[in-house]
Each structure stands twice: as structure tokens, then as C-alpha cells.
Amino acid sequence: MTKPKPAKPSREAKPSLSDRLAALGEKAKALHEPTDLLNERLTQAERALQGLNLGVSASVIIDADVYLMWGKDTSKWGLFSARVGSSKEVPLLNCSRNVRVHAAKALPKLLEALADKVEQDADAVHEAIESVDEFLALFVEEST
Numbered sequence: 001m002t003k004p005k006p007a008k009p010s011r012e013a014k015p016s017l018s019d020r021l022a023a024l025g026e027k028a029k030a031l032h033e034p035t036d037l038l039n040e041r042l043t044q045a046e047r048a049l050q051g052l053n054l055g056v057s058a059s060v061i062i063d064a065d066v067y068l069m070w071g072k073d074t075s076k077w078g079l080f081s082a083r084v085g086s087s088k089e090v091p092l093l094n095c096s097r098n099v100r101v102h103a104a105k106a107l108p109k110l111l112e113a114l115a116d117k118v119e120q121d122a123d124a125v126h127e128a129i130e131s132v133d134e135f136l137a138l139f140v141e142e143s144t
Helices: 017-051 097-143
Strands: 058-063 066-072 077-083
Touching (some): 017 097, 058 097, 066 097
Antiparallel strands (some): 058 066, 066 077
């Protein structure tokens, strides 16, 4: 009795370089379309925050060394990102896709930070008004 010969490992044909390049193009398209949608949604989020006319800045850590902030550049309020320890703030839509993805997830946390900041600033303004009122009362008392 003869032993059966072991089956030769099948060698599937490797896709050609042009096939791999075409597949890569399709994969890139599948990445770019949702990225464009993310950018549109981040723009909408920024406009929604601008519409609130908050007048305060706040920031939250979104990664080990990156934070997301709501603040004002020289002319308008917007969403920015910066590295921890850096004073260079970059408009969020100009950041890497990875930063934008992490920032999108951190928007609720940023909203909470903004609400806290508005409350703190409102309290500080009320205290300042009381201080000015007390100061002005000194003049009213002196003139009577």
C-alpha cells in the first residue's frame, strides 16, 4: 500500500499591485466620506455654540497631551485644539482626523465645562456689582 502524497499548500494568486492600488482607493473613499460628514457636524456644533453668545472660554483634555477648547481668536469664537503646555491653538477643523474624532467625543464634556464657567463668571460679575454698589453708597452717605 502506498502512502498518499501530502497535499501541496495552495498558492492563491496574490492580487496585482494595480488591484491593490484600486482597493486602497476604495478604502480611502470609505474613509473620506465619513470624515467630510464629521467636519460638517463639527462646523454645525461650532455654529450652535457661537449662537449661544457665551462670552467665556473653557477647555477639556481629550487625549494624554491634547485639549479641546472653546475660545476666541482675534476675531471670532470657535473650537480649537492645542497640545498641553503649548500656547498655540489650532482651529479644530485644521487638526488631524484623529484629534477631530477625539474632540467630537469630548463635546459633551466641553459643554459641561462651559456651563460651569458661565455660572462662575455670572457669580463673579454679581459680586463685582455688589462691590461697586457698596463703593457708590459711600458717596451717597457723604452727601447726605
